[in-house]
Amino acid sequence: MNDLTTPTVLIVDDEPMNRMALAELLSGECRLLLAKDGASALQRVADEPDISLILLDVSMPGMGGYEVLRRLRADARTADIGVIFVTGHTDERDEERGLLLGAQDYVSKPIRPAIVKARVRNYLKLAMQRRELERLSQQDSLTGIANRRHFDEELARACRHARRSQESLSLAMIDVDHFKQYNDHYGHGAGDDALRRIAHTLAGVARRPYDLVARYGGEEFVLLLPGVVDVEAVLEQARREVMQLGIAHQMSTTASVLTVSCGGIVADAGRLPKTKESLLNRADEVLYRAKREGRNRVLTERF
Ligand SMILES: [Mg+2]
Incomplete structure (x- = not known):
């Protein structure tokens, strides 16, 4: 495991400008990883078990955000990773669809930096508290490894x-x-x-x-x-x-x-x-x- 006090966030967006904007916004808040499409996002998640949150673009060529989320939720090892959709879709039905698939939250483009930052912070704070409690309940107190x-x-x-x-x-x-x-x-x-x-x-x-x-x-x-x-x-x-x-x-x-x-x-x-x-x-x-x-x-x- 990496440093437990610094959460890892994966930003997934096919537009380099969007990735950069989000990365800049969140730098200093967390450890950041970037992916440019759905397939590389899933690969990243497979390689990095410590990802707490994914900021996931809905519209991407190839595998879109909904499909990425569906696959994450279908795999017990990745089912608990938080997902916030970032999307240009402003349709209420889209928002509902994302939340029904199990996304934690939804932000729309063009992003409002203060809102995105606050939502990410809120999510990470809860996730870190939950993780710490989980860690304590999973640890062997003598050796520090899993119980x-x-x-x-x-x-x-x-x-x-x-x-x-x-x-x-x-x-x-x-x-x-x-x-x-x-x-x-x-x-x-x-x-x-x-x-x-x-x-x-x-x-x-x-x-x-x-x-x-x-x-x-x-x-x-x-x-x-x-x-x-x-x-x-x-x-x-x-x-x-x-x-x-x-x-x-x-x-x-x-x-x-x-x-x-x-x-x-x-x-x-x-x-x-x-x-x-x-x-x-x-x-x-x-x-x-x-x-x-x-x-x-x-x-x-x-x-
Ligand atoms: Mg896109």
Whole structure:
């Protein structure tokens, strides 16, 4: 995630003059991105999960603003992004159509700068407050990464998306080896520290826009990797980097430092199990095998 206090706004308009005018008006209010048509707007949104608001032109060659909004709302990952239509249409029916499609607001061209600025500010203020509350409710308080509740929501969302788009989905469970012995020997303060460092390391490994690393409970972490990804390589990197932290563990029978075991699964397009629970169970089984086969290792399974 980018700086949480600076919202990102995407300006979409086919006229360079309009883009420039809006960008100038909003500079200093937010981080700005620009797109010149509907298709590149959707691409931008896919690349930047942090966009809070889109100022969307209605009339553009190719895909128009209504269609862009319809597609945003149809995808669970982008359904919550705010949209303010900016349009030369002054017809009441057009305004109604935009609002019915789920736009937050509507401003007409030629734009009145003070009004646009005020509407954008109002929207962003609410969006930022909502985001902060959401962030707090989604965060694991010990490590600062996502908590289990957030992970469960994201997994459900990723499953729906994978089913609809026929994309594959990877999932991994990661468990710290001999962690109880670590806590018993070094104390809970050291144990908490170790979990924080491991969480941070895992978060650094899975960093594509829709990847998610969460603390699942105790010393167990989960990784959600939507789309096509070499899950084995990601997990191997995670395993290696945790070892390289060099957190001494005298009581481990596996290594002289803290290590992790990883169980990953890849559910190919169209082969996703019916429930997210069975997906988690399968990852858990693979993790269990990694443990049984000696720990500090990565096992993956594809189905
Ligand atoms: Mg236009």
